[in-house]
Amino acid sequence: MEVAQAELSGPLPRRWAHTQGVTERAIEVREVLGVDADLLLAAAMLHDVGYAPRLAVTGFHPLDGARFLRDEHGADERLVRLVANHSFALLEAKERRLRDELASEFPLLEEPMLVDALVYCDMTTTPDGDRTTAQDRVAEIRSRYGDDSVVGRFIRRAAPEIFASVERVEAALAAQPR
Structure with missing residues (x-):
C-alpha cells in the first residue's frame, strides 16, 4: 500500500481514492480466490500506479505501472502481469498502438478467476472510491x-467482457457458503 500511496495520494488524490475503493472490493472478494487472495489485494493496490506523473512514460498507465513495479521494485511476475493487463488493457493498448509491446513484455495470465476478480474490483468502484455497478x-x-x-473507443469494445467478468465474480460470491 505504501508504494501506491506514495505515488498517488499527493499528485492524484482522486485516483488514490479510487485505488483505496478497489482495495476494499478486493478484501470483499478474497474468499473466492483462496491462495491468490493476497495477490489480488496487491494488484488492487497497485493497478493504477502508472498514472503517477513521475511514472508516465508512454502515457498508458497499465504499461507504465507494470514497468515501474518490475524495474524499480522487482515485483512478482504474476503481480506485474496483472497490473499490466488489468481490466482488458490489451484492448486499450491496441487503440494506442502499444499492443505488441504490452503483450510481449507482459503476457496475459491464464488464471481466469484472478483476472476476473481484478476487473470486478476496478469496474465496480467509482473514481471517488465508492461502490457502483459495472x-x-x-x-x-x-x-x-x-x-x-x-479510452471511449476502448471501453465500448471492452464493455461486454467487463460485464461478463463481473457476472462471473458475482456468481462465485453468491455460491460461497454463508
Whole structure:
C-alpha cells in the first residue's frame, strides 16, 4: 500500500481514492480466490500506479505501472502481469498502438478467476472510491472521456467482457457458503 500511496495520494488524490475503493472490493472478494487472495489485494493496490506523473512514460498507465513495479521494485511476475493487463488493457493498448509491446513484455495470465476478480474490483468502484455497478462505471468512463477518445473507443469494445467478468465474480460470491 505504501508504494501506491506514495505515488498517488499527493499528485492524484482522486485516483488514490479510487485505488483505496478497489482495495476494499478486493478484501470483499478474497474468499473466492483462496491462495491468490493476497495477490489480488496487491494488484488492487497497485493497478493504477502508472498514472503517477513521475511514472508516465508512454502515457498508458497499465504499461507504465507494470514497468515501474518490475524495474524499480522487482515485483512478482504474476503481480506485474496483472497490473499490466488489468481490466482488458490489451484492448486499450491496441487503440494506442502499444499492443505488441504490452503483450510481449507482459503476457496475459491464464488464471481466469484472478483476472476476473481484478476487473470486478476496478469496474465496480467509482473514481471517488465508492461502490457502483459495472454498467454505471462504464457509462461514467464514456461520459468522462467521450466516445471518440482512445479510452471511449476502448471501453465500448471492452464493455461486454467487463460485464461478463463481473457476472462471473458475482456468481462465485453468491455460491460461497454463508
